[in-house]
Amino acid sequence: SIYPNEAELQAVQNIVSLCEKSLKLVSDFLAESLPKKMEVEPKDANKETKEGEKKEENQPPRVLKGVMRVGVLAKGLLLHGDLNVHLVVLCSEKPTRTLLERVADNLPKQIAACLTEMKSEEKFEVRRCVEEAAIVVSNDAEIKTSCIITLTSPVMRETTTAEGETPAVTTKDPPDVLDRQKCLDALAALRHAKWFQARANGLQSCVVVIRILRDLCQRV
Numbered sequence: 468s469i470y471p472n473e474a475e476l477q478a479v480q481n482i483v484s485l486c487e488k489s490l491k492l493v494s495d496f497l498a499e500s501l502p503k504k505m506e507v508e509p510k511d512a513n514k515e516t517k518e519g520e521k522k523e524e525n526q527p528p529r530v531l532k533g534v535m536r537v538g539v540l541a542k543g544l545l546l547h548g549d550l551n552v553h554l555v556v557l558c559s560e561k562p563t564r565t566l567l568e569r570v571a572d573n574l575p576k577q578i579a580a581c582l583t584e585m586k587s588e589e590k591f592e593v594r595r596c597v598e599e600a601a602i603v604v605s606n607d608a609e610i611k612t613s614c615i616i617t618l619t620s621p622v623m624r625e626t627t628t629a630e631g632e633t634p635a636v637t638t639k640d641p642p643d644v645l646d647r648q649k650c651l652d653a654l655a656a657l658r659h660a661k662w663f664q665a666r667a668n669g670l671q672s673c674v675v676v677i678r679i680l681r682d683l684c685q686r687v
Contacts, residue, residue, distance in 0.1 A: 469546055469682040470678070471548075472547065475547065475548075478550060479545060482552070482591075482604065483540065486554055486614045486616060488577075489580075490554075490556060490570075490616070491534070492580065493531065493573050493574055496573055501528055530559055531557075531558055532557045532558065534554055534557075536554060537653070537659070541660035542674070544677055550611065550613070551612070552615070554616045555653045555657050556618050556619070557620060559622075561623060562619060563641045563643045563644050565643055567597060568597075571594075571595040578604070592604070598646060599649055601618070602618075603615050603616070617652075619649075619653040619654055
């Protein structure tokens, strides 16, 4: 009775795949709108390296590197009636308010394009939560679902390393960099999801017991 029903699972699947596809299109859009870097080829580089570099040069630089599922969605612990899921977007640089706003501005357009392609008439709302380093996508259908998309980058971790690091690492933060703790929490959620998938997902009783305890925590 606490397991999501078929319609709820379908609603979650719809919003997650829609967000993932749309974010991929946003990533393409941002990559195309950035000026390509002019790179000087080292004279003594071997042939293989040169070929590799040429391939890299043809690829526009990516600001948004990838999108990952975290939290209850990644762990398979969704509950009946609790359909809020979480995605993490990995950025190549420290994510800023400017980047978050560019993604939030372009996302509705890409969502609309995906919905047209899917021949769906569902409506989705996109809200920005700068203080949470996130964008929230929600629907207004009968089965309410929402997807929190947090921007983060592995570079956020590097300022906490021990002293004696290379000057390249301690580059000055952009003035509008997003909340560091929220970004670190998202990286931790990513590690936790990977750990859970490797350790707990194979133990069926473990996942069932955790789901029951989650329901208990919410009710009591």
